[in-house]
Amino acid sequence: MVRIIPMASSIKPHSRLWVLQGTPASAFLSPSPILIVESLYFISHASQSFGLRTSKLFKGKSGGVSLSGARSAAQASTATTQENALEWVKKDKRRMLHVVYCVGDLDRTIKFYTECLGMKLLRKRDIPEERYTNAFLCYGPEDSHFVIELTYNYGVDKYDIGAGFGHFGIAVDDVAKTVDLIKAKGGIVTREPGPVKGGQTVIAFIEDPDGYKFELLERGPTLEPFCQIMLRVGDLDRSIEFYQKAYGMELLRKRDNPEYKYTIAMMGYGPEDKNAVMELTYNYGVTEYDKGNAYAQIAIGSDDVYRTAEAIKLSGGKITREPGPLPGISTKITACHDPDGWKTCSHDFVGHVSWSNFEFLASSRSYSDFHPVAIVFNGRCKSGSPCVNVNGCFIFSVRICCSDGLPGCDLSYVALLRNSTEFCPFARDSQPSPHARLCGASSAGNLLGAVTTTTCLLRWACISLVGY
Numbered sequence: 110m111v112r113i114i115p116m117a118s119s120i121k122p123h124s125r126l127w128v129l130q131g132t133p134a135s136a137f138l139s140p141s142p143i144l145i146v147e148s149l150y151f152i153s154h155a156s157q158s159f160g161l162r163t164s165k166l167f168k169g170k171s172g173g174v175s176l177s178g179a180r181s182a183a184q185a186s187t188a189t190t191q192e193n194a195l196e197w198v199k200k201d202k203r204r205m206l207h208v209v210y211c212v213g214d215l216d217r218t219i220k221f222y223t224e225c226l227g228m229k230l231l232r233k234r235d236i237p238e239e240r241y242t243n244a245f246l247c248y249g250p251e252d253s254h255f256v257i258e259l260t261y262n263y264g265v266d267k268y269d270i271g272a273g274f275g276h277f278g279i280a281v282d283d284v285a286k287t288v289d290l291i292k293a294k295g296g297i298v299t300r301e302p303g304p305v306k307g308g309q310t311v312i313a314f315i316e317d318p319d320g321y322k323f324e325l326l327e328r329g330p331t332l333e334p335f336c337q338i339m340l341r342v343g344d345l346d347r348s349i350e351f352y353q354k355a356y357g358m359e360l361l362r363k364r365d366n367p368e369y370k371y372t373i374a375m376m377g378y379g380p381e382d383k384n385a386v387m388e389l390t391y392n393y394g395v396t397e398y399d400k401g402n403a404y405a406q407i408a409i410g411s412d413d414v415y416r417t418a419e420a421i422k423l424s425g426g427k428i429t430r431e432p433g434p435l436p437g438i439s440t441k442i443t444a445c446h447d448p449d450g451w452k453t454c455s456h457d458f459v460g461h462v463s464w465s466n467f468e469f470l471a472s473s474r475s476y477s478d479f480h481p482v483a484i485v486f487n488g489r490c491k492s493g494s495p496c497v498n499v500n501g502c503f504i505f506s507v508r509i510c511c512s513d514g515l516p517g518c519d520l521s522y523v524a525l526l527r528n529s530t531e532f533c534p535f536a537r538d539s540q541p542s543p544h545a546r547l548c549g550a551s552s553a554g555n556l557l558g559a560v561t562t563t564t565c566l567l568r569w570a571c572i573s574l575v576g577y
Protein backbone atom coordinates (compact mmCIF):
# COMPACT_ATOMS: atom_id res chain seq x y z
CA MET A 110 0.00 0.00 0.00
CA VAL A 111 1.09 3.54 -0.51
CA ARG A 112 2.25 5.39 2.57
CA ILE A 113 2.62 9.11 2.38
CA ILE A 114 4.60 10.44 5.29
CA PRO A 115 4.46 14.19 5.70
CA MET A 116 7.79 15.25 7.08
CA ALA A 117 8.72 18.48 8.76
CA SER A 118 9.81 20.67 5.97
CA SER A 119 13.56 20.94 6.05
CA ILE A 120 14.00 22.00 2.49
CA LYS A 121 12.16 25.23 1.95
CA PRO A 122 10.11 27.25 4.43
CA HIS A 123 7.17 27.19 2.09
CA SER A 124 7.13 23.67 0.87
CA ARG A 125 6.37 20.44 2.57
CA LEU A 126 8.51 17.45 1.85
CA TRP A 127 6.53 14.29 1.26
CA VAL A 128 8.12 10.97 0.79
CA LEU A 129 6.09 8.53 -1.25
CA GLN A 130 7.23 5.03 -0.43
CA GLY A 131 6.12 1.85 -1.94
CA THR A 132 7.30 -1.20 -3.73
CA PRO A 133 10.71 -1.02 -5.43
CA ALA A 134 11.11 -0.18 -9.09
CA SER A 135 11.08 -3.89 -9.89
CA ALA A 136 7.32 -3.52 -9.61
CA PHE A 137 7.48 -2.34 -13.18
CA LEU A 138 8.00 -5.89 -14.23
CA SER A 139 5.63 -7.61 -11.90
CA PRO A 140 1.89 -7.29 -12.48
CA SER A 141 1.30 -5.62 -9.17
CA PRO A 142 -2.15 -4.02 -9.14
CA ILE A 143 -0.82 -0.74 -7.85
CA LEU A 144 2.45 0.55 -9.10
CA ILE A 145 4.27 2.91 -6.82
CA VAL A 146 7.89 3.77 -7.04
CA GLU A 147 10.12 5.26 -4.45
CA SER A 148 10.53 8.87 -5.08
CA LEU A 149 10.49 12.26 -3.63
CA TYR A 150 8.31 15.10 -4.60
CA PHE A 151 7.52 18.46 -3.20
CA ILE A 152 4.19 20.03 -2.73
CA SER A 153 4.44 23.73 -2.34
CA HIS A 154 2.19 24.46 0.52
CA ALA A 155 1.53 28.17 0.35
CA SER A 156 -0.51 28.13 3.55
CA GLN A 157 2.65 27.20 5.47
CA SER A 158 4.33 30.42 4.42
CA PHE A 159 1.05 32.14 5.20
CA GLY A 160 1.23 30.62 8.66
CA LEU A 161 4.83 31.76 8.91
CA ARG A 162 3.83 35.34 8.17
CA THR A 163 0.99 35.18 10.67
CA SER A 164 3.22 33.89 13.45
CA LYS A 165 5.49 36.94 13.07
CA LEU A 166 2.52 39.13 13.91
CA PHE A 167 2.46 37.97 17.53
CA LYS A 168 5.94 39.15 18.45
CA GLY A 169 5.86 42.25 20.71
CA LYS A 170 8.74 44.80 20.76
CA SER A 171 10.50 43.01 23.60
CA GLY A 172 9.53 39.69 22.14
CA GLY A 173 6.92 39.19 24.93
CA VAL A 174 3.28 40.45 24.97
CA SER A 175 1.08 41.73 27.86
CA LEU A 176 -2.49 40.38 28.23
CA SER A 177 -4.28 43.48 26.89
CA GLY A 178 -1.56 43.87 24.35
CA ALA A 179 -2.09 40.24 23.46
CA ARG A 180 -5.79 40.84 22.93
CA SER A 181 -5.35 43.92 20.71
CA ALA A 182 -2.46 42.17 18.94
CA ALA A 183 -4.70 39.16 18.38
CA GLN A 184 -7.49 41.40 17.07
CA ALA A 185 -5.02 43.24 14.89
CA SER A 186 -3.57 40.01 13.62
CA THR A 187 -7.02 38.58 12.92
CA ALA A 188 -7.86 41.63 10.87
CA THR A 189 -4.50 41.38 9.14
CA THR A 190 -4.99 37.68 8.53
CA GLN A 191 -8.39 38.36 7.02
CA GLU A 192 -6.94 41.18 4.97
CA ASN A 193 -4.13 38.87 3.81
CA ALA A 194 -6.60 36.16 2.89
CA LEU A 195 -8.70 38.53 0.79
CA GLU A 196 -5.67 40.25 -0.70
CA TRP A 197 -4.28 36.86 -1.68
CA VAL A 198 -7.43 36.10 -3.65
CA LYS A 199 -6.71 39.01 -5.97
CA LYS A 200 -3.21 37.69 -6.67
CA ASP A 201 -4.24 34.05 -7.13
CA LYS A 202 -4.04 32.96 -10.74
CA ARG A 203 -7.61 32.01 -11.60
CA ARG A 204 -9.66 30.90 -14.53
CA MET A 205 -13.19 29.63 -15.13
CA LEU A 206 -12.61 25.92 -15.74
CA HIS A 207 -15.92 24.20 -16.39
CA VAL A 208 -19.64 24.13 -15.74
CA VAL A 209 -21.37 20.93 -14.62
CA TYR A 210 -25.02 20.05 -15.26
CA CYS A 211 -27.19 16.98 -15.75
CA VAL A 212 -28.80 15.76 -18.96
CA GLY A 213 -31.22 12.93 -19.64
CA ASP A 214 -29.53 11.50 -22.74
CA LEU A 215 -25.82 12.08 -23.23
CA ASP A 216 -25.58 11.19 -26.92
CA ARG A 217 -28.63 13.31 -27.77
CA THR A 218 -27.02 16.34 -26.13
CA ILE A 219 -23.57 15.65 -27.61
CA LYS A 220 -25.16 15.47 -31.08
CA PHE A 221 -26.96 18.79 -30.58
CA TYR A 222 -23.92 20.61 -29.17
CA THR A 223 -21.54 19.34 -31.83
CA GLU A 224 -23.86 19.62 -34.87
CA CYS A 225 -25.78 22.79 -33.97
CA LEU A 226 -23.41 24.74 -31.71
CA GLY A 227 -20.07 23.65 -33.16
CA MET A 228 -18.60 22.28 -29.94
CA LYS A 229 -16.04 19.49 -29.87
CA LEU A 230 -16.43 16.35 -27.78
CA LEU A 231 -13.21 16.07 -25.76
CA ARG A 232 -13.91 12.75 -24.07
CA LYS A 233 -16.43 10.66 -22.17
CA ARG A 234 -15.85 9.09 -18.78
CA ASP A 235 -18.03 6.27 -17.53
CA ILE A 236 -18.01 5.54 -13.81
CA PRO A 237 -20.13 2.40 -13.57
CA GLU A 238 -19.46 1.94 -9.89
CA GLU A 239 -21.10 5.34 -9.26
CA ARG A 240 -23.71 4.80 -12.04
CA TYR A 241 -22.96 7.95 -14.00
CA THR A 242 -21.21 9.00 -17.19
CA ASN A 243 -19.60 12.36 -17.97
CA ALA A 244 -18.99 13.96 -21.33
CA PHE A 245 -16.67 16.91 -21.78
CA LEU A 246 -17.18 19.39 -24.59
CA CYS A 247 -15.68 22.72 -25.49
CA TYR A 248 -14.52 25.00 -28.31
CA GLY A 249 -10.82 24.39 -27.98
CA PRO A 250 -8.10 22.82 -25.83
CA GLU A 251 -9.33 22.43 -22.29
CA ASP A 252 -6.26 24.03 -20.78
CA SER A 253 -7.38 27.36 -22.24
CA HIS A 254 -11.12 27.02 -22.88
CA PHE A 255 -14.18 26.82 -20.71
CA VAL A 256 -15.45 23.26 -20.64
CA ILE A 257 -18.98 21.84 -20.41
CA GLU A 258 -19.07 18.76 -18.19
CA LEU A 259 -22.32 16.91 -18.81
CA THR A 260 -23.50 14.34 -16.30
CA TYR A 261 -25.78 11.46 -17.20
CA ASN A 262 -27.03 9.56 -14.17
CA TYR A 263 -28.00 6.02 -15.10
CA GLY A 264 -31.76 5.73 -15.58
CA VAL A 265 -32.54 9.44 -15.09
CA ASP A 266 -33.88 10.93 -18.30
CA LYS A 267 -35.40 14.19 -17.05
CA TYR A 268 -34.46 17.03 -14.72
CA ASP A 269 -36.07 20.15 -13.32
CA ILE A 270 -34.03 23.13 -14.57
CA GLY A 271 -35.78 25.43 -12.09
CA ALA A 272 -36.38 29.18 -12.33
CA GLY A 273 -32.99 30.38 -11.09
CA PHE A 274 -30.91 29.12 -14.00
CA GLY A 275 -31.02 31.65 -16.85
CA HIS A 276 -28.97 30.65 -19.88
CA PHE A 277 -25.63 29.77 -21.33
CA GLY A 278 -24.32 32.35 -23.77
CA ILE A 279 -22.69 31.33 -27.06
CA ALA A 280 -21.07 33.96 -29.26
CA VAL A 281 -21.61 33.36 -32.98
CA ASP A 282 -20.70 35.46 -35.99
CA ASP A 283 -24.17 35.16 -37.55
CA VAL A 284 -27.16 34.55 -35.24
CA ALA A 285 -29.71 34.23 -38.06
CA LYS A 286 -27.60 31.61 -39.86
CA THR A 287 -27.10 29.64 -36.67
CA VAL A 288 -30.84 29.76 -35.94
CA ASP A 289 -31.61 28.48 -39.44
CA LEU A 290 -29.21 25.58 -38.91
CA ILE A 291 -30.80 24.75 -35.56
CA LYS A 292 -34.27 24.84 -37.06
CA ALA A 293 -33.12 22.57 -39.90
CA LYS A 294 -31.86 20.11 -37.27
CA GLY A 295 -35.19 20.22 -35.45
CA GLY A 296 -33.93 22.42 -32.60
CA ILE A 297 -36.24 24.70 -30.60
CA VAL A 298 -35.98 28.48 -31.09
CA THR A 299 -37.75 30.39 -28.30
CA ARG A 300 -36.76 33.90 -29.38
CA GLU A 301 -36.12 34.86 -33.00
CA PRO A 302 -32.95 36.79 -33.94
CA GLY A 303 -33.06 40.55 -33.32
CA PRO A 304 -31.61 43.28 -31.11
CA VAL A 305 -31.85 42.61 -27.41
CA LYS A 306 -34.71 44.58 -25.81
CA GLY A 307 -33.25 47.87 -24.61
CA GLY A 308 -29.95 47.32 -26.45
CA GLN A 309 -28.32 46.74 -29.83
CA THR A 310 -26.67 43.33 -29.66
CA VAL A 311 -28.41 40.85 -31.96
CA ILE A 312 -29.43 37.83 -29.92
CA ALA A 313 -31.67 34.79 -30.16
CA PHE A 314 -32.67 32.16 -27.64
CA ILE A 315 -32.78 28.42 -28.32
CA GLU A 316 -33.33 25.41 -26.11
CA ASP A 317 -31.22 22.28 -26.02
CA PRO A 318 -32.84 18.79 -25.83
CA ASP A 319 -33.18 19.03 -22.02
CA GLY A 320 -34.64 22.54 -22.09
CA TYR A 321 -31.51 24.45 -21.10
CA LYS A 322 -31.68 27.92 -22.64
CA PHE A 323 -28.82 29.10 -24.84
CA GLU A 324 -28.54 32.75 -25.77
CA LEU A 325 -26.87 33.23 -29.15
CA LEU A 326 -25.03 36.57 -29.20
CA GLU A 327 -23.82 38.05 -32.47
CA ARG A 328 -20.16 38.93 -32.04
CA GLY A 329 -16.99 39.01 -34.11
CA PRO A 330 -14.51 36.13 -34.02
CA THR A 331 -13.60 35.17 -30.46
CA LEU A 332 -11.18 32.75 -28.82
CA GLU A 333 -13.91 31.66 -26.42
CA PRO A 334 -17.38 31.27 -27.96
CA PHE A 335 -18.77 29.91 -24.69
CA CYS A 336 -19.16 33.34 -23.14
CA GLN A 337 -21.82 33.35 -20.41
CA ILE A 338 -23.45 31.48 -17.59
CA MET A 339 -26.51 33.49 -16.53
CA LEU A 340 -27.81 32.86 -13.03
CA ARG A 341 -30.57 34.80 -11.31
CA VAL A 342 -29.76 36.25 -7.88
CA GLY A 343 -31.83 37.87 -5.15
CA ASP A 344 -29.45 40.71 -4.23
CA LEU A 345 -27.08 41.87 -6.96
CA ASP A 346 -24.70 43.93 -4.81
CA ARG A 347 -24.41 41.07 -2.31
CA SER A 348 -23.47 38.71 -5.15
CA ILE A 349 -21.05 41.16 -6.76
CA GLU A 350 -19.24 41.60 -3.46
CA PHE A 351 -19.12 37.85 -2.85
CA TYR A 352 -17.59 36.98 -6.22
CA GLN A 353 -15.13 39.86 -5.93
CA LYS A 354 -13.96 38.95 -2.40
CA ALA A 355 -14.26 35.16 -2.38
CA TYR A 356 -13.26 34.49 -5.97
CA GLY A 357 -11.32 37.59 -6.97
CA MET A 358 -13.64 38.21 -9.92
CA GLU A 359 -13.82 41.61 -11.55
CA LEU A 360 -17.09 43.48 -12.10
CA LEU A 361 -16.76 43.79 -15.87
CA ARG A 362 -20.06 45.52 -16.55
CA LYS A 363 -23.28 46.41 -14.75
CA ARG A 364 -26.39 47.41 -16.64
CA ASP A 365 -29.74 48.46 -15.20
CA ASN A 366 -32.76 48.05 -17.42
CA PRO A 367 -35.60 49.88 -15.63
CA GLU A 368 -37.94 49.48 -18.60
CA TYR A 369 -37.76 45.70 -18.25
CA LYS A 370 -37.19 45.82 -14.46
CA TYR A 371 -33.91 43.97 -14.25
CA THR A 372 -30.22 44.65 -13.66
CA ILE A 373 -27.34 42.49 -14.83
CA ALA A 374 -23.72 42.31 -13.63
CA MET A 375 -21.01 40.61 -15.67
CA MET A 376 -18.37 39.03 -13.39
CA GLY A 377 -15.19 37.30 -14.50
CA TYR A 378 -11.45 37.15 -14.94
CA GLY A 379 -11.09 38.94 -18.23
CA PRO A 380 -12.98 40.71 -21.02
CA GLU A 381 -16.37 39.27 -21.96
CA ASP A 382 -15.38 38.76 -25.59
CA LYS A 383 -12.45 36.54 -24.62
CA ASN A 384 -13.60 34.70 -21.51
CA ALA A 385 -16.54 32.86 -20.07
CA VAL A 386 -18.18 35.19 -17.56
CA MET A 387 -20.93 34.92 -14.97
CA GLU A 388 -23.96 37.01 -15.90
CA LEU A 389 -25.79 37.69 -12.63
CA THR A 390 -29.35 38.88 -13.16
CA TYR A 391 -31.50 40.66 -10.60
CA ASN A 392 -35.20 40.97 -11.38
CA TYR A 393 -36.71 43.85 -9.44
CA GLY A 394 -38.33 42.60 -6.25
CA VAL A 395 -37.43 38.92 -6.73
CA THR A 396 -35.19 37.69 -3.95
CA GLU A 397 -35.40 33.92 -4.27
CA TYR A 398 -35.63 31.31 -7.00
CA ASP A 399 -36.30 27.62 -7.15
CA LYS A 400 -33.01 26.09 -8.38
CA GLY A 401 -34.32 22.76 -9.59
CA ASN A 402 -32.00 19.73 -9.70
CA ALA A 403 -30.38 20.01 -13.11
CA TYR A 404 -27.71 22.70 -12.92
CA ALA A 405 -24.85 21.70 -10.64
CA GLN A 406 -21.93 24.11 -10.44
CA ILE A 407 -19.08 25.97 -12.02
CA ALA A 408 -15.45 25.12 -11.29
CA ILE A 409 -12.79 27.78 -10.95
CA GLY A 410 -9.05 27.14 -10.95
CA SER A 411 -6.93 28.26 -8.03
CA ASP A 412 -3.35 27.90 -6.89
CA ASP A 413 -4.39 26.99 -3.39
CA VAL A 414 -7.83 25.68 -2.49
CA TYR A 415 -7.03 25.94 1.23
CA ARG A 416 -6.59 29.66 1.06
CA THR A 417 -9.54 29.93 -1.31
CA ALA A 418 -11.71 28.24 1.33
CA GLU A 419 -10.48 30.76 3.91
CA ALA A 420 -11.45 33.66 1.67
CA ILE A 421 -14.86 32.11 0.95
CA LYS A 422 -15.59 31.80 4.68
CA LEU A 423 -14.46 35.39 5.27
CA SER A 424 -16.75 36.54 2.45
CA GLY A 425 -19.89 34.93 3.82
CA GLY A 426 -19.88 31.85 1.58
CA LYS A 427 -20.84 28.47 3.00
CA ILE A 428 -18.19 25.77 2.51
CA THR A 429 -19.93 22.57 1.42
CA ARG A 430 -16.76 20.56 0.82
CA GLU A 431 -13.73 21.22 2.98
CA PRO A 432 -10.51 21.76 0.95
CA GLY A 433 -8.53 18.62 0.28
CA PRO A 434 -7.54 16.03 -2.31
CA LEU A 435 -10.05 14.04 -4.29
CA PRO A 436 -9.93 10.37 -3.38
CA GLY A 437 -7.30 8.47 -5.31
CA ILE A 438 -5.79 11.43 -7.09
CA SER A 439 -3.99 14.46 -5.87
CA THR A 440 -6.17 17.15 -7.35
CA LYS A 441 -7.43 19.21 -4.45
CA ILE A 442 -10.81 20.89 -4.42
CA THR A 443 -13.13 22.82 -2.18
CA ALA A 444 -16.77 23.76 -2.80
CA CYS A 445 -19.16 26.35 -1.48
CA HIS A 446 -22.59 27.89 -1.85
CA ASP A 447 -22.76 31.56 -2.73
CA PRO A 448 -25.27 33.82 -0.90
CA ASP A 449 -28.06 32.58 -3.21
CA GLY A 450 -27.09 28.94 -2.80
CA TRP A 451 -25.43 28.58 -6.21
CA LYS A 452 -22.61 26.05 -5.95
CA THR A 453 -19.05 26.86 -6.97
CA CYS A 454 -16.14 24.49 -6.81
CA SER A 455 -12.45 25.40 -6.77
CA HIS A 456 -9.85 23.06 -8.22
CA ASP A 457 -6.18 23.54 -7.72
CA PHE A 458 -4.49 24.01 -11.03
CA VAL A 459 -4.05 20.72 -12.71
CA GLY A 460 -2.12 20.50 -15.87
CA HIS A 461 -4.04 19.09 -18.77
CA VAL A 462 -2.50 16.12 -20.39
CA SER A 463 -3.18 15.40 -24.00
CA TRP A 464 -2.26 11.95 -25.11
CA SER A 465 -0.53 12.55 -28.38
CA ASN A 466 -0.26 8.88 -29.12
CA PHE A 467 -0.02 5.57 -27.42
CA GLU A 468 0.59 2.03 -28.41
CA PHE A 469 -0.67 -1.09 -26.76
CA LEU A 470 0.65 -4.54 -26.91
CA ALA A 471 -1.79 -7.05 -28.26
CA SER A 472 -4.26 -7.55 -25.48
CA SER A 473 -7.46 -9.43 -24.96
CA ARG A 474 -9.20 -6.07 -25.16
CA SER A 475 -8.54 -2.87 -26.98
CA TYR A 476 -9.05 0.39 -25.16
CA SER A 477 -12.02 2.56 -25.94
CA ASP A 478 -10.57 5.59 -24.37
CA PHE A 479 -7.46 6.31 -22.52
CA HIS A 480 -7.61 9.56 -20.74
CA PRO A 481 -5.89 11.09 -17.80
CA VAL A 482 -7.99 11.68 -14.74
CA ALA A 483 -5.81 14.43 -13.48
CA ILE A 484 -2.27 15.50 -13.17
CA VAL A 485 -0.94 17.69 -10.46
CA PHE A 486 2.14 19.73 -10.92
CA ASN A 487 4.30 19.75 -7.87
CA GLY A 488 4.36 23.46 -7.63
CA ARG A 489 4.52 26.56 -9.79
CA CYS A 490 7.52 28.52 -10.84
CA LYS A 491 7.37 32.28 -10.51
CA SER A 492 6.92 32.46 -14.26
CA GLY A 493 3.62 30.68 -13.72
CA SER A 494 4.72 27.64 -15.67
CA PRO A 495 4.53 24.34 -13.87
CA CYS A 496 7.64 23.57 -11.88
CA VAL A 497 9.30 20.26 -11.75
CA ASN A 498 11.17 19.30 -8.66
CA VAL A 499 14.81 18.41 -8.44
CA ASN A 500 14.39 15.11 -10.16
CA GLY A 501 11.57 16.16 -12.38
CA CYS A 502 8.75 14.13 -10.97
CA PHE A 503 5.16 14.72 -11.82
CA ILE A 504 2.43 12.81 -10.19
CA PHE A 505 -0.57 11.78 -12.12
CA SER A 506 -3.42 9.40 -11.94
CA VAL A 507 -4.60 7.67 -15.04
CA ARG A 508 -7.83 5.80 -15.50
CA ILE A 509 -7.90 3.44 -18.41
CA CYS A 510 -11.19 1.91 -19.46
CA CYS A 511 -11.32 -1.10 -21.69
CA SER A 512 -13.58 -0.96 -24.71
CA ASP A 513 -16.17 -3.43 -23.54
CA GLY A 514 -16.32 -1.71 -20.19
CA LEU A 515 -16.59 -4.93 -18.25
CA PRO A 516 -16.45 -4.23 -14.54
CA GLY A 517 -13.06 -4.61 -13.06
CA CYS A 518 -11.32 -3.52 -16.18
CA ASP A 519 -11.21 0.03 -15.11
CA LEU A 520 -7.76 0.61 -13.89
CA SER A 521 -6.47 3.54 -11.95
CA TYR A 522 -3.14 3.98 -10.44
CA VAL A 523 -0.97 6.69 -9.14
CA ALA A 524 2.51 6.75 -10.46
CA LEU A 525 5.36 9.14 -10.41
CA LEU A 526 6.69 10.00 -13.77
CA ARG A 527 10.02 11.64 -14.27
CA ASN A 528 10.23 14.01 -17.17
CA SER A 529 13.49 12.50 -18.33
CA THR A 530 14.06 9.22 -20.03
CA GLU A 531 16.42 7.46 -17.67
CA PHE A 532 13.34 6.46 -15.71
CA CYS A 533 11.76 4.84 -18.71
CA PRO A 534 13.67 1.80 -19.90
CA PHE A 535 11.42 1.56 -22.94
CA ALA A 536 11.50 5.21 -23.96
CA ARG A 537 11.99 5.25 -27.68
CA ASP A 538 13.52 8.65 -27.95
CA SER A 539 14.57 11.12 -25.38
CA GLN A 540 12.08 13.90 -25.62
CA PRO A 541 12.93 16.91 -23.47
CA SER A 542 10.49 17.98 -20.82
CA PRO A 543 7.58 18.62 -20.84
CA HIS A 544 7.17 15.58 -22.99
CA ALA A 545 7.45 12.46 -20.98
CA ARG A 546 6.68 8.86 -21.48
CA LEU A 547 4.56 6.57 -19.45
CA CYS A 548 6.65 3.54 -20.08
CA GLY A 549 5.48 0.03 -20.14
CA ALA A 550 7.06 -3.08 -18.89
CA SER A 551 8.25 -5.79 -21.19
CA SER A 552 5.53 -7.63 -23.04
CA ALA A 553 5.50 -10.20 -20.31
CA GLY A 554 4.87 -7.64 -17.63
CA ASN A 555 2.24 -5.06 -17.10
CA LEU A 556 2.97 -1.53 -16.00
CA LEU A 557 -0.58 -1.02 -14.95
CA GLY A 558 -1.03 -4.15 -13.05
CA ALA A 559 -3.44 -6.98 -13.47
CA VAL A 560 -7.11 -6.28 -13.08
CA THR A 561 -9.64 -8.72 -11.80
CA THR A 562 -10.95 -10.02 -15.10
CA THR A 563 -8.14 -9.50 -17.51
CA THR A 564 -4.78 -7.93 -17.97
CA CYS A 565 -4.63 -4.60 -19.74
CA LEU A 566 -1.28 -4.22 -21.28
CA LEU A 567 0.19 -0.83 -21.91
CA ARG A 568 3.48 -0.40 -23.66
CA TRP A 569 3.95 3.35 -23.63
CA ALA A 570 2.08 6.60 -24.12
CA CYS A 571 3.62 9.81 -25.12
CA ILE A 572 2.30 12.51 -22.87
CA SER A 573 2.61 16.16 -23.64
CA LEU A 574 2.12 18.08 -20.46
CA VAL A 575 0.31 21.33 -21.08
CA GLY A 576 0.35 23.31 -17.91
CA TYR A 577 -1.60 26.44 -17.09
Ligand SMILES: C[C@@H](O)C(=O)SC[C@H](NC(=O)CC[C@H](N)C(=O)O)C(=O)NCC(=O)O
Nearest residue numbers: 275278300304305306324341369371390392
Ligand atom coordinates in the same frame (compact mmCIF):
# COMPACT_ATOMS: atom_id res chain seq x y z
C1 LIG B 1 -26.45 40.78 -21.87
C2 LIG B 1 -27.15 39.61 -22.50
O1 LIG B 1 -26.29 38.51 -22.41
C3 LIG B 1 -28.40 39.21 -21.79
O2 LIG B 1 -28.58 38.06 -21.53
S1 LIG B 1 -29.55 40.39 -21.49
C4 LIG B 1 -30.97 39.55 -22.22
C5 LIG B 1 -32.23 39.93 -21.53
N1 LIG B 1 -32.18 39.56 -20.13
C6 LIG B 1 -33.24 39.76 -19.35
O3 LIG B 1 -34.29 40.22 -19.76
C7 LIG B 1 -33.03 39.40 -17.90
C8 LIG B 1 -34.29 39.58 -17.10
C9 LIG B 1 -35.31 38.50 -17.36
N2 LIG B 1 -36.52 38.81 -16.64
C10 LIG B 1 -34.75 37.14 -16.87
O4 LIG B 1 -34.85 36.88 -15.68
O5 LIG B 1 -34.21 36.41 -17.73
C11 LIG B 1 -33.30 39.17 -22.22
O6 LIG B 1 -33.54 38.02 -21.92
N3 LIG B 1 -33.93 39.85 -23.17
C12 LIG B 1 -34.99 39.20 -23.94
C13 LIG B 1 -35.05 39.86 -25.28
O7 LIG B 1 -35.90 39.41 -26.08
O8 LIG B 1 -34.26 40.78 -25.54
Ligand SMILES: [Zn+2]
Nearest residue numbers: 278324337388
Ligand atom coordinates in the same frame (compact mmCIF):
# COMPACT_ATOMS: atom_id res chain seq x y z
ZN1 LIG C 1 -26.93 36.70 -21.45
